[in-house]
Amino acid sequence: MNRPKLRLVVNRVIIGLAILAILAGLVIFSQWGSVWLNATLL
Amino acid sequence: MQQFLLKLTTRRGWVQFWAAVISNSYVTQRITKGLPCPSLNCYACPTAAFACPIGSTQYFIGRHKVPLYVLGVISLIGIVIGRASCGWFCPFGWFQEWVHKLPVPKLRLPNRYNWTRYIVLVVLVGIVPFLTGEPWFSKLCPAGAVEAAIPVALLYPDIQAQIGLLFWLKMAILIGFLAWMAVTLRPFCRWVCPLGALWSPFNAISAFRLEVNLANCSGCNQCQAVCPVDIRVFEEPNSGACIRCLACVRACPRQTITVATLKAAEAPLSQPNRALP
Numbered sequence: 001m002n003r004p005k006l007r008l009v010v011n012r013v014i015i016g017l018a019i020l021a022i023l024a025g026l027v028i029f030s031q032w033g034s035v036w037l038n039a040t041l042l
Numbered sequence: 043m044q045q046f047l048l049k050l051t052t053r054r055g056w057v058q059f060w061a062a063v064i065s066n067s068y069v070t071q072r073i074t075k076g077l078p079c080p081s082l083n084c085y086a087c088p089t090a091a092f093a094c095p096i097g098s099t100q101y102f103i104g105r106h107k108v109p110l111y112v113l114g115v116i117s118l119i120g121i122v123i124g125r126a127s128c129g130w131f132c133p134f135g136w137f138q139e140w141v142h143k144l145p146v147p148k149l150r151l152p153n154r155y156n157w158t159r160y161i162v163l164v165v166l167v168g169i170v171p172f173l174t175g176e177p178w179f180s181k182l183c184p185a186g187a188v189e190a191a192i193p194v195a196l197l198y199p200d201i202q203a204q205i206g207l208l209f210w211l212k213m214a215i216l217i218g219f220l221a222w223m224a225v226t227l228r229p230f231c232r233w234v235c236p237l238g239a240l241w242s243p244f245n246a247i248s249a250f251r252l253e254v255n256l257a258n259c260s261g262c263n264q265c266q267a268v269c270p271v272d273i274r275v276f277e278e279p280n281s282g283a284c285i286r287c288l289a290c291v292r293a294c295p296r297q298t299i300t301v302a303t304l305k306a307a308e309a310p311l312s313q314p315n316r317a318l319p
Binding site for chain 1: 107111115117121122
């Protein structure tokens, strides 16, 4: 497989994995409401 | 698309301005604060509309959980547009560009040691929060100092009473960076930013990319001269340091550098990208 084609395949695989990670984070682990950060700045 | 993007590069400052306004628009907070911001924007800013992706990552790591959702969003942005968010949407990147306009002597620094941002990512965003449960990068972050620590201290008198050593340490770091920003363009992005470090490897495989037709290149080096992160664009158009500001595309006198998509880059007539992570 030549390099541009390999890049394209890697790109598509990562898009798929990223979408799966978002769905898993949201649906299975309910992470939406947990992205708050307790700001301890001072 | 090429013509549209070239025209847009002349208004990049306005895009950055509106991105900063939208990121801190306050009114959408209730709905959008569960969404990681597509740039380094402090969650603790009183008007922040989104969650800081790095702050959120530390939150989960500090609780020994995998930040699947946040890393998924970061990866999705990176795989589509690479580090374009750094060049177009990041309020702190925009702030650095303004500070650099100060009339002081300028210093161009090579990219030789820009791997330090990976150390910041691993140590301050990964290991230290994992061991201490505290978001130590956010505690020291100069973007947080500008967008949150100073406004919060000014706005809320009861908070002023709590100001301690950490606040002054944060101010000292900010002052150091302000001096560095004045002489070198975007030092935080180049040597420190962990979000930039997360996005850097995506430049080599992102859908939005740059392409160089070496047969047409005269070697005038105009691209490097205008590059805010000092890349030799004709050698590594998809370098991990590139923030996709497209200044090189506009500056190239022979239109050697073009914007491409991953599919278009496969066309047999175009030169292969020399992608370096």
